[in-house]
Amino acid sequence: MFGTLWRLGIAAAAVCAGAFGTVDADAMQITTPAPAHAAAPCSATSPHFRVELTGRAAPIIVTHFHNNVSGDLVMELATGAGVVIANPSLLRSVHPTCETPVPDYPDNADGGTSSSGGCFEPRQFAANWSAAPILSNQIVTQGFSVYLERDSDAAAATLPDVRLAFGTALTMWMAALDHIKSTLSPDLQAYLTKIKGCSPGGYCLLTPPQVVEVRCPSSALFIVRWVTTASEVGFLDTDVAKARMQGRTVLINADTHAFRSDIAMQHIKEVSTINLITVMVHELGHSFGLVHSKQVPSIMAPTLSLLARQPTDDDAATFAGLLEQSIQGGPAGEFNASDCAGLEDDLADALASNAH
Secondary structure (H helix, E strand, O other), X not given: OHHHHHXXXXXXXXXXXXHHOOOOHHHHOOOOOOOOOXXXXXOOOOOEEEEEEOOOOOOEEEEEEEEOOOOOXXXXXXXXXXXXXXXXXXXXXXXXXXXXXXXXXXXXXXXXXXXXXXXXXXXXXXXXXXXXXXXXXXXXXXXXXXXXXXXXXXXXXXXXXXXXXXXXXXXXXXXHHHHOHHHOOXXXXXXXXXXXXXXXXXXXXXXXXXXXXXXXHHHXXXXXXXXXXXXXHOOOOOEEEEEEOOOOEEEEEOOOOEEEOOOOOOOOEEOOEEEXXXXXXXXXXXXXXXXXXXXXXXXXXXXXXXXXXOOOXXXXXXXXXXXXXXXXXXXXXXXXXXXXEEEEOOOOHHHHOOOO
């Protein structure tokens, strides 16, 4: 009975997964022996499964799983705490079980990788979060999951700055669209109406796509790399950041530049610190498909000295046009130096406090 239910469970997961793909039980060499007797102390209609993974000493108890877009196995923990993501090659065995699941997932509690015993992704909640695109551009979704890739533990302190910069940048792009709403297509106007609420007194709240920080790279729709060795990715000293054009990867040059996410900063650069929010607005523009602009000012100017603090109406109009184009975009984490665009620092530190 359990063996049959197991295969039905795979079919159900595949249907629910949709674009995430399907699970190939034979390829993963899953073992599902029939129990010695029909009676079971747990529900026969919703059994748990005991999963053993290479690289992890203790088994995990899961309810169901499917493949994500990267081909990794996503397993829902029976405790409801979240999921474990692992490369299918790590799967040693799967057995139906009536074991009581452990209350947590102690290994890789701070993340881990799908190729090193599995990566734990805790359950998170976000209002109106969806990975579905706003319109035709598949990169601009109704919710964003972001992973910060860093090469040192010290860079962990930058997580709040990156999260704030990413979320604020999205807000600025959506606010810029709302500013020219009357000129936009009916579909885009309808979306902006949906994410904006106004009170009878005239107070309005714009709710941009929500951003959640994830622990596992394969859970991310976007990956931000905090680069502390510039030469490894071909950064010049003047390079502030780069992004994969029509992609989902942003690189920040933290080797030769200092950053701070601060809405109250009067200038793009003060002394030797660059406002990461403005940089992220620019780099997300590249990710969404915008190229450098020759207009002054513009958030898509190639250098800090010509950069606007936020998207202009012309920037917003270009963005709106890209939203209605069928753009798939590269996967999160993919970066090619020949297919990227970025931002350069042409402001001398001595003059930075007077930059406009």
